[in-house]
Amino acid sequence: MDPEQAAHWSPRKKRPRQRSASVASAPHDIRFQDLVLFILEKKMGSTRRAFLMELARRKGFRVENELSDSVTHIVAENNSGSDVMKWLQGQNIQASSELELLDVSWLIECMGAGKPVEMTGRHQLVVNRDYSPTPVSSLNKIPPLAVQKISQYACKRRTTLNNCNHIFTDAFDILAENCEFRENEASCVEFMRAASVLKSLPFPIISVKDTEGIPWLGGKVKCVIEEIIEDGESSEVKALLNDERYKSFKLFTSVFGVGLKTAERWFRMGFRTLSTVKLDKSLTFTRMQKAGFLHYEDLVSCVTRAEAEAVSVLVQQAVVAFLPDALVSMTGGFRRGKKIGHDVDFLITSPEATEEEEQQLLHKVTNFWEQKGLLLYCDHVESTFEKCKLPSRKVDALDHFQKCFLILKLYRERVDSVQSSQQEGKGWKAIRVDLVMCPYECRAFALLGWTGSRQFERDLRRYATHERKMILDNHALYDKTKRVFLKAESEEEIFAHLGLEYIEPLERNA
Ligand code: DCT
Numbered sequence: 001m002d003p004e005q006a007a008h009w010s011p012r013k014k015r016p017r018q019r020s021a022s023v024a025s026a027p028h029d030i031r032f033q034d035l036v037l038f039i040l041e042k043k044m045g046s047t048r049r050a051f052l053m054e055l056a057r058r059k060g061f062r063v064e065n066e067l068s069d070s071v072t073h074i075v076a077e078n079n080s081g082s083d084v085m086k087w088l089q090g091q092n093i094q095a096s097s098e099l100e101l102l103d104v105s106w107l108i109e110c111m112g113a114g115k116p117v118e119m120t121g122r123h124q125l126v127v128n129r130d131y132s133p134t135p136v137s138s139l140n141k142i143p144p145l146a147v148q149k150i151s152q153y154a155c156k157r158r159t160t161l162n163n164c165n166h167i168f169t170d171a172f173d174i175l176a177e178n179c180e181f182r183e184n185e186a187s188c189v190e191f192m193r194a195a196s197v198l199k200s201l202p203f204p205i206i207s208v209k210d211t212e213g214i215p216w217l218g219g220k221v222k223c224v225i226e227e228i229i230e231d232g233e234s235s236e237v238k239a240l241l242n243d244e245r246y247k248s249f250k251l252f253t254s255v256f257g258v259g260l261k262t263a264e265r266w267f268r269m270g271f272r273t274l275s276t277v278k279l280d281k282s283l284t285f286t287r288m289q290k291a292g293f294l295h296y297e298d299l300v301s302c303v304t305r306a307e308a309e310a311v312s313v314l315v316q317q318a319v320v321a322f323l324p325d326a327l328v329s330m331t332g333g334f335r336r337g338k339k340i341g342h343d344v345d346f347l348i349t350s351p352e353a354t355e356e357e358e359q360q361l362l363h364k365v366t367n368f369w370e371q372k373g374l375l376l377y378c379d380h381v382e383s384t385f386e387k388c389k390l391p392s393r394k395v396d397a398l399d400h401f402q403k404c405f406l407i408l409k410l411y412r413e414r415v416d417s418v419q420s421s422q423q424e425g426k427g428w429k430a431i432r433v434d435l436v437m438c439p440y441e442c443r444a445f446a447l448l449g450w451t452g453s454r455q456f457e458r459d460l461r462r463y464a465t466h467e468r469k470m471i472l473d474n475h476a477l478y479d480k481t482k483r484v485f486l487k488a489e490s491e492e493e494i495f496a497h498l499g500l501e502y503i504e505p506l507e508r509n510a
């Protein structure tokens with residue numbers, strides 16, 4: 001049956017009315033375990049419903065006769081999102097934010113494809129909200145009439161770099177950063193989640209009403225939003241930008257190698273500027289901090305995409321010179337389409353390399369650069385990776401791969417001069433580069449983990465744990481129910497194991 005047939009199917013002869021739940025249905029194998037469908041009879045009719053249920057089951061979909069907690073997708077025909085919500089309310093059912101409300105066109109396309117197809121805006125039923133119309137003069141500010149259900153998990157939202165809520169997200173980024181400086185983790189997470197969900201919205205928030213139904217925008221966060229809407233700024237953020245402690249921590253941690261502990265110590269010692277820190281004879285600096293001070297100006301001026309591409313050529317050439325079959329991927333913010341970054345991240349893997357060749361590659365590459373005078377700083381971290389070890393449960397756990405944190409000298413002539421942000425005179429710029437070497441069988445997990453964003457990664461792990469009883473980290477995915485490691489050759493396969501729609505790197509800017 002093709003989708004056209006299913007779309008236009010209707011019973012030719014009037015048959016005796018059957019109760020849908022009693023429709024005889026031969027047992028079918030369930031091919032798509034992660035989806036549990038319920039087809040709404042209202043406005044569709046019991047016969048067509050029974051037909052679609054049978055068809056979907058034959059195609060390997062799990063379709064429930066009754067609406068139960070296990071249902072993940074409700075499919076309706078000739079119903080709006082509000083119609084379905086009203087029906088749910090009438091049944092005394094509270095729709096969870098994870099429940100998908102879909103038009104029958106989605107199911108019909110799935111039937112045609114023989115598998116679940118991507119749910120897009122044209123399939124998703126929208127839930128109408130009240131809003132006061134905005135003057136036509138600010139058309140681009142009018143929120144859409146309807147908002148799609150927004151997931152509490154960043155890995156179920158598509159977040160591009162087109163952020164139309166900068167005014168709020170900038171404020172929450174600063175508030176979160178201040179909480180991080182004060183080691184107040186709970187508030188930090190609260191503000192980061194608020195910024196993250198706001199970045200995913202396809203419309204700007206213009207009134208508090210617009211925040212209704214959006215996860216993570218309650219309590220303290222709502223007050224900040226309210227204040228920004230009313231006054232154009234947050235008094236708390238304004239105060240922070242003038243706060244001694246916030247300003248000092250921001251300045252000190254902008255030095256490569258300075259973390260919270262060092263910033264705290266320097267602040268307590270009464271330092272407020274970098275020049276006084278640098279000149280103080282009583283302080284000792286790590287090798288990393290010395291390099292951080294030495295190349296400070298270059299490192300605080302962001303890396304442009306043109307510079308990142310030039311570094312990529314350097315890395316690619318050096319890596320394949322020692323390991324010709326090696327695969328090099330640029331990860332981090334640049335893979336997510338960012339135009340600037342604080343560093344350039346690369347993941348390297350090889351299908352053929354022996355363990356020894358794998359272990360030596362990063363050393364060979366950095367020695368080569370050292371001989372050429374390109375290595376300004378280098379810190380190797382050896383692998384502590386153990387196969388078959390359960391993934392880490394911590395959402396922020398660092399991985400065990402071999403890596404090196406570098407500062408490379410990038411000559412101006414290697415970069416398209418128009419796009420280079422290098423200062424006149426010196427002829428080169430110091431660039432922070434991270435190289436990670438991973439075993440070939442881990443590459444999809446490592447690529448997913450190193451692509452970020454941080455919030456996207458955190459929520460992927462949280463989703464795996466809380467919604468799928470699985471543990472995900474940069475090395476592996478473990479199914480706790482089945483007690484097996486789920487292998488993956490690509491990021492798409494990891495999303496599929498988790499029962500998630502695939503999210504492109506460009507849409508992971510959560
Ligand atoms: N990462 C993570 N958890 C962390 C730190 C990093 O999952 N605590 C992942 C996500 C991004 C990737 O590693 C690279 O990290 P960064 O270079 O710090 O981030 P970025 O997204 O590349 O941003 P920037 O442009 O600042 O480099």
Ligand code: MG
Nearest residue numbers: 332333343345
């Ligand atoms: Mg980066």
